[in-house]
Structure formats: structure tokens, C-alpha cells
Amino acid sequence: MADEKQYDLVIIGAGPGGYVAAVRAAQLGMKTVCVDKEARLGGICLNYGCIPSKALLDSSHYYAMAKDSFAEHGIHVGDMDLDIARMMARKDEVVKGLTDNVRQLLQGNKVEIVHGTAKIAGQTEVEVTDENGGARTLKTRYILLATGSKPVSLPGLSFDGRRIVSSTEALAFEAVPEKLIVVGGGYIGLELGSVWARLGSEVTVLEMQGNVAGPVDGQIARMLLRSLKKQGLYFELNTKVVGAEVKDDAVNVTVEADGKENTLTADRVLVAVGRKPLTEGLGLDTVGVELNDQGMVAVDATYKTSVDSIYAIGDLIPGPMLAHTASAEGRAAVECMAGQMGEVNYDAIPAVIYTHPEAAYVGWNEEQLKERQIPYCKGTFPFTGAGRARCMGDTEGFVKVLSHTKTDRILGVHIIGARASDMIPEAVLAMETGASCEDISRVVHGHPTFSEAFQEAAMVAQECSIYIG
Ligand code: FAD
Numbered sequence: 001m002a003d004e005k006q007y008d009l010v011i012i013g014a015g016p017g018g019y020v021a022a023v024r025a026a027q028l029g030m031k032t033v034c035v036d037k038e039a040r041l042g043g044i045c046l047n048y049g050c051i052p053s054k055a056l057l058d059s060s061h062y063y064a065m066a067k068d069s070f071a072e073h074g075i076h077v078g079d080m081d082l083d084i085a086r087m088m089a090r091k092d093e094v095v096k097g098l099t100d101n102v103r104q105l106l107q108g109n110k111v112e113i114v115h116g117t118a119k120i121a122g123q124t125e126v127e128v129t130d131e132n133g134g135a136r137t138l139k140t141r142y143i144l145l146a147t148g149s150k151p152v153s154l155p156g157l158s159f160d161g162r163r164i165v166s167s168t169e170a171l172a173f174e175a176v177p178e179k180l181i182v183v184g185g186g187y188i189g190l191e192l193g194s195v196w197a198r199l200g201s202e203v204t205v206l207e208m209q210g211n212v213a214g215p216v217d218g219q220i221a222r223m224l225l226r227s228l229k230k231q232g233l234y235f236e237l238n239t240k241v242v243g244a245e246v247k248d249d250a251v252n253v254t255v256e257a258d259g260k261e262n263t264l265t266a267d268r269v270l271v272a273v274g275r276k277p278l279t280e281g282l283g284l285d286t287v288g289v290e291l292n293d294q295g296m297v298a299v300d301a302t303y304k305t306s307v308d309s310i311y312a313i314g315d316l317i318p319g320p321m322l323a324h325t326a327s328a329e330g331r332a333a334v335e336c337m338a339g340q341m342g343e344v345n346y347d348a349i350p351a352v353i354y355t356h357p358e359a360a361y362v363g364w365n366e367e368q369l370k371e372r373q374i375p376y377c378k379g380t381f382p383f384t385g386a387g388r389a390r391c392m393g394d395t396e397g398f399v400k401v402l403s404h405t406k407t408d409r410i411l412g413v414h415i416i417g418a419r420a421s422d423m424i425p426e427a428v429l430a431m432e433t434g435a436s437c438e439d440i441s442r443v444v445h446g447h448p449t450f451s452e453a454f455q456e457a458a459m460v461a462q463e464c465s466i467y468i469g
Contacts, residue, residue, distance in 0.1 A: 015043020
């Protein structure tokens with residue numbers, strides 16, 4: 001496809017979008033180079049997002065279990081000691097192992113890796129500047145933009161990396177903050193709030209809306225809120241943060257609720273109110289790559305931007321800002337460049353909140369079905385009815401299946417419970433393949449497993465449950 005000096009594809013960004021696209025492109029025979037400004041590959045996901053947050057969620061969960069739940073199983077651990085430095089070191093080891101794997105994966109597929117900051121220099125040219133200021137130009141047939149996103153700050157709450165921080169710093173506190181304020185009750189705020197609350201912080205979550213967890217089904221969100229409150233997190237809902245004053249050893253945060261102002265004090269404030277596409281310095285103007293009204297790179301169904309040779313994927317474009325979405329888009333975009341039918345089904349993208357209990361969903365929620373006046377049947381089944389959950393002593397939560405009244409086709413699945421993240425793929429497969437509740441109810445599920453609750457919820461929706469009359 002190209003001569004020695006010319007690449008078929010230059011990918012800017014080696015996150016889950018960019019590196020997956022690079023491997024797929026190499027498999028399709030494209031001479032590919034992947035550029036990243038960070039020495040460690042894997043993007044936000046591996047270095048400052050999905051992986052370090054889950055490593056800390058798992059470590060802090062074990063700590064909470066050892067403190068509060070092991071005794072029920074007859075295990076007495078005695079005096080406990082928390083070694084935060086070790087916990088952080090372990091998290092870093094997990095991250096390093098995975099980022100090293102990405103490098104090996106790219107090398108194994110003969111993808112060239114270039115370290116430096118890239119910008120578009122022309123429709124088929126990318127300029128890369130290394131840390132010493134040296135520049136080189138990569139000539140290519142296609143450019144794939146996969147530069148991801150960055151955290152949004154709030155007016156009056158600029159990040160200072162010390163007292164007012166983003167998720168990046170909150171994944172690396174060297175000590176447990178005595179009091180932590182989390183601004184934003186979305187998944188990042190709830191996950192990191194959970195980590196530090198489990199480790200001993202007094203955590204207060206400030207949320208402008210009347211509920212937490214953003215687009216999650218209302219019934220699930222309410223249960224999650226109740227559960228997190230039971231675990232000791234405080235919530236101030238319908239509360240707007242209007243400013244903050246940083247002192248030497250604390251931050252005073254001014255909030256407004258019911259028309260009244262109030263001041264809360266904490267030693268750290270985590271602002272987790274969303275992320276925005278990382279488009280600055282990319283040279284989009286040089287060639288006229290268009291953005292949409294929200295400042296995201298506009299693409300068509302093949303991930304092509306307004307410039308024929310330039311494609312974009314991941315957090316940079318409209319759609320869910322999730323690692324698995326970025327990877328799916330990366331693969332699809334490259335297949336489209338190669339003339340294949342790459343595509344992503346946005347109706348069946350799972351989302352998970354890795355709190356305890358976890359919340360996971362795919363498809364429509366009840367509020368959306370009501371709003372669209374789609375007639376639906378609902379089946380719910382509690383984990384108290386699942387033998388495996390009883391054995392584990394982890395019965396909080398339920399599965400909710402929503403299906404079309406006329407066709408029985410599954411429209412949405414919502415799970416709150418200990419293993420929701422590992423159960424949701426079955427629901428995604430069901431939706432991808434157009435399965436009905438009857439299909440799910442006739443699939444034999446292993447016993448005893450959490451997944452039996454999915455089968456039972458599908459049977460409840462069909463009104464043929466074995467266990468619920
Ligand atoms: P990124 O992963 O952001 O990668 C972009 C890459 O581009 C980076 O490596 C960056 O260095 C590089 N880059 C940027 N500009 C340039 C440039 N000019 N030149 C060269 N290189 C450049 N998603 C999930 O699905 N599950 C989760 O559990 C989850 N947890 C998260 C937890 C946290 C705390 C955060 C912050 C995010 C989480 N996410 C999660 C979201 C997920 O990390 C992102 O959706 C995903 O990383 C986006 O992938 P991407 O490839 O688009 O971009």
C-alpha cells in the first residue's frame with residue numbers, strides 16, 4: 001500500500017482507541033505508526049483511568065471486607081494496618097504490567113511507535129515534536145485522531161494538583177485525606193469517593209441533580225445511593241458549588257442549595273464533573289477538521305471527519321466516553337479505511353459503575369421507555385434469591401429486564417449487585433442478537449451463579465417465573 005517513506009496510517013494517541021486501531025490496521029496490511037506524547041502507552045484508560053481506579057477499588061474493597069465482613073465467615077484477622085504506599089505501589093505495578101503489554105502488542109504486530117507530541121501539518125502529514133524540541137514529519141495516506149479527553153474544571157475551582165484535584169491526583173494521594181469533598185456524583189466521583197471512604201476518609205459528594213450516577217435507571221440509582229450512604233458516604237443533592245477558597249491546609253467550598261449558601265471544609269476536593277475532548281494543539285484548523293456544537297470532532301458513520309483523509313474516534317467524538325467504545329470505534333474506523341463494513345452498535349454499549357454493589361446496564365432504562373411511550377414488560381429478580389450470592393454473603397441488589405410488550409424482545413437490562421460487571425456481557429449479547437426474554441429463560445444457566453438472577457428476571461418479565469409467583 002505504501003513505499004518505504006510513506007505510511008498508510010498515522011495514529012495520534014495510543015489509548016484504548018488508538019492502540020487497538022493500530023493492531024487492526026497492521027492485521028489488515030497497513031503500514032502503521034502510533035504516536036503518543038506519553039512514554040507509557042495505553043492512554044488515560046491504562047495510566048490514569050479504568051485500570052488504576054479499579055486496582056484501588058479492589059484493594060480498598062478487600063480492606064473493607066477484612067474489617068467488616070470476614071468475621072461473618074468465621075475469619076478473624078486481628079489488628080489491621082493500612083499501608084497506603086504499598087497499595088499505591090501495587091496499583092502502579094498493575095498499570096506498568098499492562099502498559100508494557102501494549103508496547104509488546106504493537107511491536108509484535110510491527111506497528112512503529114513514535115514518542116512525541118503530534119499535530120496535523122497537512123491533510124496527509126503529521127508533525128511530531130519530541131521532548132528535546134526535535135521535529136519530524138510523517139507522511140501518510142490516512143490520519144486517525146485518538147487523543148482522548150481531559151477533565152473539566154469548574155469556575156472558582158481551578159485544579160491546583162494539591163487541594164483541588166482531578167481524578168489523576170485522587171488516584172495517587174500519598175495519605176488518606178481526613179475529609180474529602182467530591183464534586184460530581186457521576187461514576188468517577190462515586191468510584192473514587194468509595195475508595196477513600198473505605199480507607200477512612202469522611203467523604204461528602206456534592207451533586208447538582210436530585211440523584212447520582214447520571215444516566216443510570218432511576219430505580220438502580222436510588223438503590224446505589226442508599227447503599228453508599230449506608231457505607232458512610234455523605235451526599236448533598238440538588239447542591240451547586242459556587243466557589244472555593246484554598247487555605248494552607250484546607251479548602252472551604254461554598255455551596256448553594258434551596259437558595260441558601262453554606263460553606264463546607266475539607267482537606268482535599270476532587271472535581272469530577274465530566275471530561276472534554278482533547279483537541280487543543282492538534283492543528284485541526286490547519287486543514288479544516290470541523291467540530292460539533294459541543295466541541296467534539298464531528299465524524300460520519302465511517303468515523304471520517306470533514307477531511308477525507310482524517311478519521312477520529314474515542315473520547316474525541318460524540319458518544320459514550322468509555323474505553324471499550326473507543327476500542328470498538330478504533331477497529332471499525334480502520335476497517336472502513338480498508339473498504340470493509342466496520343461499525344459499532346451504539347444501542348448495545350454496556351456501562352458499569354464499579355462501586356460496591358456494582359451497577360451495570362445496557363439499552364433503554366424505564367424512564368426512557370416511558371418518555372418514548374414504548375410499551376414494555378418488566379421483570380426484576382433480587383440476588384437474595386440467587387444461591388451463589390447467599391454463599392458469598394453478598395445479596396444486595398437485583399436484575400431488571402425490560403422487554404417489548406408485543407415482541408418480547410429485550411430493550412434494556414439493568415443490574416445492581418456484586419458481580420454486575422461480569423453479568424452485563426450476557427445482556428449485551430442478548431441485545432446484539434435481538435434475543436427475547438423467552439430466549440434467555442430457555443438458556444440453561446449454571447448453578448449456583450449470579451447469572452441465574454438474569455434468567456429469572458427474564459422469566460418474571462414473561463410471567464413464567466419458577467420462584468416468584
Ligand atoms: P485516551 O485513553 O485518553 O488516550 C489518548 C492518548 O492520546 C493519550 O495516551 C495521550 O497521551 C495521547 N495524546 C493526546 N494528545 C496527543 C498529541 N497531541 N500527540 C501525541 N499524543 C497525544 N472507561 C471505561 O470504559 N471503564 C472504566 O472503568 C473507566 N474508568 C475511568 C476512570 C477514570 C478515573 C477516568 C478518568 C476515565 C475512565 N474511563 C473508563 C474512561 C476511559 O479512560 C476513556 O474513555 C478512554 O481512555 C478513552 O480512550 P481514547 O483512546 O479515546 O483516549
